[in-house]
Amino acid sequence: MRTKAPISGALLFALAIVMSCRSSETSDRGSVVIYTSVDAVFARPVAERFEQDTGIRVQLVPDTEETKSTGLLNRLIAEKKRPQADVFWSGDPVRAAILKLQGVSAPYKSPVAESLPVRFSDPEGHWTGFSARARVLIYNRDLVPEAQKPKSVMDLLDPRFRDQACIANPLFGTTSMHAAALFAVLGEEKAKAFFEGFAGNGGRILSSNGEVRRRVANGEFALGITDTDDANVARIEGKPVGMVFPDAGGMGTLVIPNCAVLIKGGPNPELGRRFIDYLLRPETEETLARSAAAQMPLRSGLSVPEGMVSIQDFNPMKVNYIKLAQILERLSRGFLKDWVNQNL
Amino acid sequence: MISCLLLERPGRWRIFGVAGLLSIAMLPSMPLLWRAATSFDAGTFVIGEAFSSALFNSAVVAFTVMFIALVVGLPIGVLAALYHVPGKKPVLVLVALPLLVPSFLWAIGWSALAARWGRTASEVLSGFAGCIIVFSATGIPLVLLTAFIVTIGLSASQVEAARLAGGERVVFRQALRHAAQPALLAASLAGVLTLSDPGPGLIFGLRSAASDILTSFSALYDFGQAGQQCVILAGVVLLVATPLAYFAAPWLATQVMPRQLLAEIPVRHRGSSFAAIVALLILVAFGILLPVTGISLPVIEADAEFERSLSEVGRTWANTLIYALGAGAMAALLGFLLAFFVGRTTRLRTVCLGICIALFSLPPALPALGLVQLAGEAEAWMDPLLRSRLTVCLALGLRFFPVAAVLGLQAWAATSSSWNWAGAIHGVPLTKYLRKVVLPFVSPTLALAVFLVGLLATADVSTVLLLHPPGQESFPLAIFTVMANAPESLAASLCLLYVAAAGGLLILVARFLNIQESL
Numbered sequence: 001m002r003t004k005a006p007i008s009g010a011l012l013f014a015l016a017i018v019m020s021c022r023s024s025e026t027s028d029r030g031s032v033v034i035y036t037s038v039d040a041v042f043a044r045p046v047a048e049r050f051e052q053d054t055g056i057r058v059q060l061v062p063d064t065e066e067t068k069s070t071g072l073l074n075r076l077i078a079e080k081k082r083p084q085a086d087v088f089w090s091g092d093p094v095r096a097a098i099l100k101l102q103g104v105s106a107p108y109k110s111p112v113a114e115s116l117p118v119r120f121s122d123p124e125g126h127w128t129g130f131s132a133r134a135r136v137l138i139y140n141r142d143l144v145p146e147a148q149k150p151k152s153v154m155d156l157l158d159p160r161f162r163d164q165a166c167i168a169n170p171l172f173g174t175t176s177m178h179a180a181a182l183f184a185v186l187g188e189e190k191a192k193a194f195f196e197g198f199a200g201n202g203g204r205i206l207s208s209n210g211e212v213r214r215r216v217a218n219g220e221f222a223l224g225i226t227d228t229d230d231a232n233v234a235r236i237e238g239k240p241v242g243m244v245f246p247d248a249g250g251m252g253t254l255v256i257p258n259c260a261v262l263i264k265g266g267p268n269p270e271l272g273r274r275f276i277d278y279l280l281r282p283e284t285e286e287t288l289a290r291s292a293a294a295q296m297p298l299r300s301g302l303s304v305p306e307g308m309v310s311i312q313d314f315n316p317m318k319v320n321y322i323k324l325a326q327i328l329e330r331l332s333r334g335f336l337k338d339w340v341n342q343n344l
Numbered sequence: 345m346i347s348c349l350l351l352e353r354p355g356r357w358r359i360f361g362v363a364g365l366l367s368i369a370m371l372p373s374m375p376l377l378w379r380a381a382t383s384f385d386a387g388t389f390v391i392g393e394a395f396s397s398a399l400f401n402s403a404v405v406a407f408t409v410m411f412i413a414l415v416v417g418l419p420i421g422v423l424a425a426l427y428h429v430p431g432k433k434p435v436l437v438l439v440a441l442p443l444l445v446p447s448f449l450w451a452i453g454w455s456a457l458a459a460r461w462g463r464t465a466s467e468v469l470s471g472f473a474g475c476i477i478v479f480s481a482t483g484i485p486l487v488l489l490t491a492f493i494v495t496i497g498l499s500a501s502q503v504e505a506a507r508l509a510g511g512e513r514v515v516f517r518q519a520l521r522h523a524a525q526p527a528l529l530a531a532s533l534a535g536v537l538t539l540s541d542p543g544p545g546l547i548f549g550l551r552s553a554a555s556d557i558l559t560s561f562s563a564l565y566d567f568g569q570a571g572q573q574c575v576i577l578a579g580v581v582l583l584v585a586t587p588l589a590y591f592a593a594p595w596l597a598t599q600v601m602p603r604q605l606l607a608e609i610p611v612r613h614r615g616s617s618f619a620a621i622v623a624l625l626i627l628v629a630f631g632i633l634l635p636v637t638g639i640s641l642p643v644i645e646a647d648a649e650f651e652r653s654l655s656e657v658g659r660t661w662a663n664t665l666i667y668a669l670g671a672g673a674m675a676a677l678l679g680f681l682l683a684f685f686v687g688r689t690t691r692l693r694t695v696c697l698g699i700c701i702a703l704f705s706l707p708p709a710l711p712a713l714g715l716v717q718l719a720g721e722a723e724a725w726m727d728p729l730l731r732s733r734l735t736v737c738l739a740l741g742l743r744f745f746p747v748a749a750v751l752g753l754q755a756w757a758a759t760s761s762s763w764n765w766a767g768a769i770h771g772v773p774l775t776k777y778l779r780k781v782v783l784p785f786v787s788p789t790l791a792l793a794v795f796l797v798g799l800l801a802t803a804d805v806s807t808v809l810l811l812h813p814p815g816q817e818s819f820p821l822a823i824f825t826v827m828a829n830a831p832e833s834l835a836a837s838l839c840l841l842y843v844a845a846a847g848g849l850l851i852l853v854a855r856f857l858n859i860q861e862s863l
Binding site: 033039040041059060061062063064071072073074075077078079080081082083084085098102169171172176204205206207211214215218220237329332333337338341344 | 394397398455456459460462463466546547549550551559561562563564565567709713716717719720721722724731805809810812813814815821822824825826833834
């Protein structure tokens with residue numbers, strides 16, 4: 001009796017080994033491996049449609065929130081010499097730019113991308129931008145009357161929102177990109193003053209944009225900065241939140257396009273290119289616009305849900321995404337790291 | 345024919361064996377440690393004021409969790425083992441649940457609950473308090489189960505002698521003393537485990553060494569700096585672990601005596617049984633029900649999305665089981681091999697314990713990214729080893745190998761040397777002796793090692809994220825990849841399903857190991 005458990009365990013382990021080795025076929029002629037930092041709930045339906053339309057199998061590897069574990073970008077960098085992925089579908093251009101800087105990506109200018117605005121893509125074709133999110137102010141309508149709703153990110157420093165404002169950790173994700181954009185647009189001094197003023201006004205750093213959405217929606221904070229997809233999810237859930245595209249008359253709202261990146265030396269480059277072509281089609285932009293992420297198409301004139309704010313309806317911040325990646329690297333080692341250390 | 349006396353023979357072969365096994369455990373971390381060494385620059389060395397203060401915060405959390413886990417887990421574990429407690433098995437299964445769930449899930453639960461209670465509650469939970477509560481939820485079960493297992497290992501004659509000498513109070517005191525050292529070791533492992541986990545620190549706003557290392561990986565993509573920080577962390581842990589290992593090593597050498605083979609049977613004692621069940625229920629309420637309530641609030645307020653969640657379970661359950669079992673088997677194999685090489689050598693045992701505890705403090709990303717890099721440099725024919733589900737099992741097994749090593753050292757040292765001598769005198773070949781005598785004796789501990797490592801490995805999302813072959817996710821990973829921006833009701837449904845599946849898995853494993861017999 002006493003030896004039964006280990007014997008059964010050994011048998012199960014042997015089975016596991018057999019199954020493990022079988023699973024080593026990571027990609028064959030008919031499959032394409034996609035790493036993505038776009039939320040799985042939004043990326044998977046697109047991948048499944050691609051499978052149905054083309055018969056090519058997609059092996060999707062989605063990311064987790066970077067503030068809770070070491071993410072996929074590290075895996076791509078570590079796999080650089082013999083990658084497993086064919087394509088990286090990035091949720092923002094800074095990650096894509098980092099891959100270019102690290103020598104992980106390969107140039108590919110898709111013919112489908114000709115109708116997309118060039119300012120959201122890498123001029124050398126290492127990444128191509130499509131459907132976008134934006135960095136918006138989210139506020140709790142029960143706590144902030146319509147007449148007093150914020151209009152600028154600078155309102156986070158307003159004394160009427162003392163101890164009432166929150167942002168996600170600016171070392172990670174789209175918040176880090178937004179921080180770099182503020183430094184690029186406002187200049188070093190004003191951007192530093194913004195962060196110091198935010199902390200001085202009792203602003204809080206939370207773990208993620210999702211957390212900003214939850215805690216503003218619950219009324220724990222009056223306002224915060226998050227992404228449009230987060231704000232839209234709160235709206236769908238019926239939470240008492242409002243959304244503002246900030247700084248319409250000033251520096252503008254930061255736009256965060258999705259980016260398709262072909263991985264250098266990937267196992268199936270041809271299928272990877274086909275997937276990128278599929279992603280960049282107007283139909284994919286329409287699908288993402290209709291999803292809960294409510295991603296704004298970069299092309300004009302596409303069919304989108306009624307009432308959806310399009311990129312032509314607000315003032316997009318004018319930034320060079322490649323420069324943002326360089327600014328971000330400097331800030332993450334210097335000012336931002338120190339600021340988070342002091343205020344977390 | 346090799347004699348059984350080999351097991352008692354000292355020699356350099358033991359040192360070489362131990363060094364070889366510890367090298368295997370270190371192997372996945374070597375690529376990044378090498379990069380840390382080659383990128384070392386005394387001018388910009390990372391142990392500045394910022395990392396020192398993060399390290400200090402981590403140490404405070406680790407020691408507090410150690411203390412709480414010991415003070416709460418030890419007496420409850422002893423009480424539960426000594427006395428008849430109604431519904432003991434399901435309650436113990438529930439108590440073990442936090443071991444199977446990544447800590448940041450509990451942190452999210454507490455955070456959500458505090459948000460409902462108001463700003464003051466959130467303020468109270470922010471920083472040290474939240475982190476300590478969440479990590480204690482894992483630490484207490486680890487100590488409690490260790491104390492429980494050690495106490496049920498007491499012989500009936502030992503317990504009876506204590507009872508005759510001074511009644512229940514003496515029985516309890518002696519059992520506490522008996523279980524104290526292993527419980528301290530378990531508490532240390534729980535404390536060390538907090539050092540490599542950045543989730544709760546980031547959620548509750550506490551700077552920790554783990555969050556600094558995560559920043560180096562995920563914000564700076566600087567593997568060299570992350571590697572240097574890991575080395576510093578492991579060095580500090582080694583300093584603290586060495587005296588602990590020195591004191592714990594002799595306990596691990598307690599040999600079993602023939603007269604001790606009749607196990608102690610839990611007795612009915614009104615006061616003690618009542619105290620045990622009340623304590624266990626408080627633990628379940630505080631450690632599980634409250635955070636689960638926090639997680640499930642969105643499901644109460646909106647429609648649950650269990651159908652979609654169930655499809656995730658269907659897609660991932662097999663991988664989850666393979667990763668858990670594979671990791672458990674791998675860790676147990678290495679742990680017991682280490683025990684074989686250490687034998688009864690106290691000095692080797694001390695060294696191994698210290699190194700195992702230090703290894704345990706390394707963040708999972710270090711070996712995982714090291715393996716990814718190794719695989720990238722290797723030839724394609726190595727993929728079945730370096731890029732498959734077996735790789736995930738290997739990495740998880742090596743990460744949690746210290747747990748199996750501690751159990752293995754204890755089980756091996758408990759074998760009686762007189763058995764070896766008897767075997768040698770009667771000319772029993774070593775292989776037959778190992779198969780017929782040693783394996784049946786250590787098999788319960790072996791199974792326990794597989795079980796414990798399997799539980800801990802299931803909760804490790806980082807390793808699986810970085811190493812799983814495309815399309816071969818585990819269920820915890822599937823949950824955490826949809827949690828970020830999914831509607832709250834879907835995220836909550838998935839989390840609830842995960843907690844339920846974890847509970848179900850625990851019950852299955854408990855049945856598999858036939859734990860009922862021990863209760």
